[in-house]
Amino acid sequence: MTAAAIAIDASGLSRTFIADQRPVHALREVSLRVAAGESVAIVGRSGAGKSTLLNLIGALDRGYQGSLRVFGEEVRAMPDRALSRFRNRQIGFVFQAFNLLPNLSVGQNVLLPASFGTELGHGERVERARYLLGEFGLADRFGQMPAQMSGGERQRVAIARALLLQPPLLVCDEPTGSLDGETAAHILGVLHGIQRTHGTALVLVTHDPQVAQSCDRVVRLDKGRVVDAVGAA
Amino acid sequence: MRLGRLLSLVASNLRSAWVRAALAMVGIVVGTGLLTFFIGLGQGLREKVLERIFPVNQLELEPRAVQIFGTEQILGQEPLDDARVRQVAGLPGVVRAFGKQKSSFPARLWGGKELLGYNLFTEAFFDGIPAAVVRGELEELEGVSAKRGPSAIANGDRCELDLDCAAGMGCGDGVCVPIVWADRFVEVPEVVLPCGDGDRCPQGTTCQQGRCAKAGESAPPQRCVLPAAAGTGRDLQFDREVGELAQPCADPLGFCGMPATTCGEGRYCAADHPETRLGWCERPLPAVINPLLLEVFNSDMARSLGAAPIGSLAVLFGVRFHVALGDSYFSKDADKHRQQFKQAIVVGFSRKAPELGVALPREVVRHFNARLKGNAAAQAYDTILLDTASNQDVPQVIVEAEKLGLQLSRKSRAARTFGTVVLVTSLALVLLAAVVLAVAAVQIAQTFAMLVHERRREIAVLRARGAARIDIAVLVLGEAAAIGALGGLCGGGAAIGVAELVDRAAARFLADVPLVPQGFFVFPMWAVPLALAVAIAFTVAGALAPARRAMRLDPAAVLAES
Ligand SMILES: Nc1ncnc2c1ncn2[C@@H]1O[C@H](COP(=O)(O)OP(=O)(O)O)[C@@H](O)[C@H]1O
Ligand SMILES: [Mg+2]
Numbered sequence A: 001m002t003a004a005a006i007a008i009d010a011s012g013l014s015r016t017f018i019a020d021q022r023p024v025h026a027l028r029e030v031s032l033r034v035a036a037g038e039s040v041a042i043v044g045r046s047g048a049g050k051s052t053l054l055n056l057i058g059a060l061d062r063g064y065q066g067s068l069r070v071f072g073e074e075v076r077a078m079p080d081r082a083l084s085r086f087r088n089r090q091i092g093f094v095f096q097a098f099n100l101l102p103n104l105s106v107g108q109n110v111l112l113p114a115s116f117g118t119e120l121g122h123g124e125r126v127e128r129a130r131y132l133l134g135e136f137g138l139a140d141r142f143g144q145m146p147a148q149m150s151g152g153e154r155q156r157v158a159i160a161r162a163l164l165l166q167p168p169l170l171v172c173d174e175p176t177g178s179l180d181g182e183t184a185a186h187i188l189g190v191l192h193g194i195q196r197t198h199g200t201a202l203v204l205v206t207h208d209p210q211v212a213q214s215c216d217r218v219v220r221l222d223k224g225r226v227v228d229a230v231g232a233a
Numbered sequence B: 001m002r003l004g005r006l007l008s009l010v011a012s013n014l015r016s017a018w019v020r021a022a023l024a025m026v027g028i029v030v031g032t033g034l035l036t037f038f039i040g041l042g043q044g045l046r047e048k049v050l051e052r053i054f055p056v057n058q059l060e061l062e063p064r065a066v067q068i069f070g071t072e073q074i075l076g077q078e079p080l081d082d083a084r085v086r087q088v089a090g091l092p093g094v095v096r097a098f099g100k101q102k103s104s105f106p107a108r109l110w111g112g113k114e115l116l117g118y119n120l121f122t123e124a125f126f127d128g129i130p131a132a133v134v135r136g137e138l139e140e141l142e143g144v145s146a147k148r149g150p151s152a153i154a155n156g157d158r159c160e161l162d163l164d165c166a167a168g169m170g171c172g173d174g175v176c177v178p179i180v181w182a183d184r185f186v187e188v189p190e191v192v193l194p195c196g197d198g199d200r201c202p203q204g205t206t207c208q209q210g211r212c213a214k215a216g217e218s219a220p221p222q223r224c225v226l227p228a229a230a231g232t233g234r235d236l237q238f239d240r241e242v243g244e245l246a247q248p249c250a251d252p253l254g255f256c257g258m259p260a261t262t263c264g265e266g267r268y269c270a271a272d273h274p275e276t277r278l279g280w281c282e283r284p285l286p287a288v289i290n291p292l293l294l295e296v297f298n299s300d301m302a303r304s305l306g307a308a309p310i311g312s313l314a315v316l317f318g319v320r321f322h323v324a325l326g327d328s329y330f331s332k333d334a335d336k337h338r339q340q341f342k343q344a345i346v347v348g349f350s351r352k353a354p355e356l357g358v359a360l361p362r363e364v365v366r367h368f369n370a371r372l373k374g375n376a377a378a379q380a381y382d383t384i385l386l387d388t389a390s391n392q393d394v395p396q397v398i399v400e401a402e403k404l405g406l407q408l409s410r411k412s413r414a415a416r417t418f419g420t421v422v423l424v425t426s427l428a429l430v431l432l433a434a435v436v437l438a439v440a441a442v443q444i445a446q447t448f449a450m451l452v453h454e455r456r457r458e459i460a461v462l463r464a465r466g467a468a469r470i471d472i473a474v475l476v477l478g479e480a481a482a483i484g485a486l487g488g489l490c491g492g493g494a495a496i497g498v499a500e501l502v503d504r505a506a507a508r509f510l511a512d513v514p515l516v517p518q519g520f521f522v523f524p525m526w527a528v529p530l531a532l533a534v535a536i537a538f539t540v541a542g543a544l545a546p547a548r549r550a551m552r553l554d555p556a557a558v559l560a561e562s
Helices: A050-057 A080-090 A106-115 A122-135 A151-163 A181-198 A209-213 B003-016 B018-053 B082-089 B131-142 B144-148 B150-154 B291-305 B362-373 B391-403 B410-454 B456-464 B469-509 B527-552 B555-560
Strands: A006-019 A022-035 A039-044 A065-070 A091-095 A169-173 A201-205 A217-222 A225-231 B058-063 B065-068 B071-074 B094-102 B107-111 B120-123 B126-129 B169-172 B175-178 B205-208 B211-214 B223-225 B268-271 B278-282 B285-289 B320-325 B340-349 B358-361 B383-388 B406-408
Touching (some): A006 A050, A022 A050, A022 A225, A039 A209, A050 A065, A050 A169, A050 A201, A050 B555, A080 A091, A080 B469, A091 A151, A106 A122, A106 A151, A106 B003, A122 A151, A169 A181, A181 A201, B003 B018, B003 B469, B018 B410, B018 B469, B018 B527, B058 B391, B058 B410, B082 B094, B094 B131, B126 B131, B126 B362, B131 B340, B268 B340, B358 B362, B383 B391, B406 B410, B410 B456, B410 B527, B456 B555, B469 B527
Parallel strands (some): A039 A201, A039 A217, A091 A169, A169 A201, B126 B358, B285 B340
Antiparallel strands (some): A006 A022, A217 A225, B058 B383, B065 B071, B094 B126, B094 B383, B107 B120, B107 B320, B223 B278, B268 B278, B285 B358, B320 B340
């Protein structure tokens, strides 16, 4: 594995929160490498630190100890503006709760990442948003409001939003957690399709063993520590 | 964040919470409305009320008086002469200063028949005002610049006499041109000022053959004889050029067989004194009256006199009336041979003219003061009129003038007091508006704190998708600014609308009250932009704390909440 091909390189990564004036060690000394184009499932009990790890990997949280490099950049070292830009270009988020903006239409939601400084022209952006929605079978939903859609449809919109700027890393926190089995399988197919066709690294948190099995590698967390890593390393 | 994107996000957020946005805006609308309203009222009172009575940067000074047993006594000091006027003119901030001399002789005037159908008779008071002092105002109120414009002169018809031309036009150099009345108010008009040995004549003239004559006079006035029917000249008609030329006869009362000739257009025959029919062909005295006189007449006098109100100042141009100088209804008349019965003609309007009286060229008043009351009466001025460069210079000028033993005249004092009252009241009301706006800002702060709390998940998603902290702050403040802009426009617009209604109501219900101005409001160009800016400033200030909270939200923590 060459340095250029490493998407995520974490070593000795710890995250401590203060809750009720007592420290909560959500992550302790986690080391993890994810190659570009690789898919990794993070599993573990509730409260194990999965979301905490994902937020760190997604460069949303700089309050860690240890080292965390995403595409070679030490996350903690970047100032807010640079980090926001980095998130914008390099990382796509997909959440369990979809997190679409309720006041914006489907199309506007998908176009949201382009709001924060991009070189794309208006026409190109809209074309790409329409293409992504079309890919996910939502071609005619561009002007609809999210409230009018089913869970599976909303999650596909959220994935389209995550992919608009073609980020090389997709982080998904229980992307299928709110969906029924059939829809979940479909969404999973979509995510792996992206991984294959675009070489996108995929890090996803899941409770579902089948979802975990579909990934190249499974990392198990318990009480903030990596207890078991399965698959190619 | 890109501006277009920002605006559409702001718009969609406001749409989704428009009820709360509208409620939060109420205070801003009321506050900016009050602010705009009071600014318009203050400016209106200054411009439409105060400035009409006495322009703020124009002062009148009189010798300082002291109260002795309840009466004002002028301190024994040097009279107001030219040297003192020059002193005042030299004060810092003073653009120019002139002495004003009131008439000190008894006089009466009568006239108005052409306007009212019968003559009004009244005791007369004159202020002698230098022509230069009122020149600008005369031209402004007459609209002289329009009359001098190329279009006014271009289509002039050919003519020999004024009568050949349409109303309002006169014959000049063979073509009809608009009459410029202001041009007729000159220091030494074409009027015969009688004199005797030792009498004072205006500067540049000397007493020759019973009248003050200019040294190199090109066309000396002609002698004339009043027709017998005219009696002593008291009841001459204005519409006839009365009087027959007496020259070049040796015998002033004979006609020498020559055909009777009149004094010529625009002139009349003014008798030397009331007991003779021999006189001079001359023009009427140019008179300037105070524009307020018209309002007082229309509102107070017209009805009791059974006369129709006079529509506008314009109809008064060229109106002639009689003056009897040295003759009084009340007090002891002057010696008959020193009295003068003359005609006067209204040539303009000035706020410097007395409210009840007539302004004449200063040298004319001065001459008659000397002739009828003695040379001493013509020595000193009564007050000094001055213009300051700006309103800001006024207080300093007053202080300096006091050192010279001068104080503001009653009229100037009243104007200043009124101006101060208006200013203080407007400031107090603007302060009230500021308090309302401050309350509104608190309301905005509360609303935005709630909105930010409710939207913290959306904010976290925005951050995850690439919004920097500053983008979030700009988004929240942009929303506040949009509410402010809308509120400011509504408030400012509503204030102007209400002011318009008040003005209309006043015009309708207060039409008969004297001195009520044409509306109470003047909105300066900057009123609505100011309302807008103030509204935005207060909403943005109110939203500052919530915006800070929003930008400091930890997106990871918010997204971890389920
Ligand atoms: N922002 C936070 N403040 C305080 N404690 C937190 C915060 N986020 C997570 N934790 C704590 O860290 C631990 C790990 O949480 P999390 O990563 O959300 O677990 P998982 O996603 O595996 O369920 C939990 O005990 C949780 O209470
Ligand atoms: Mg979790």
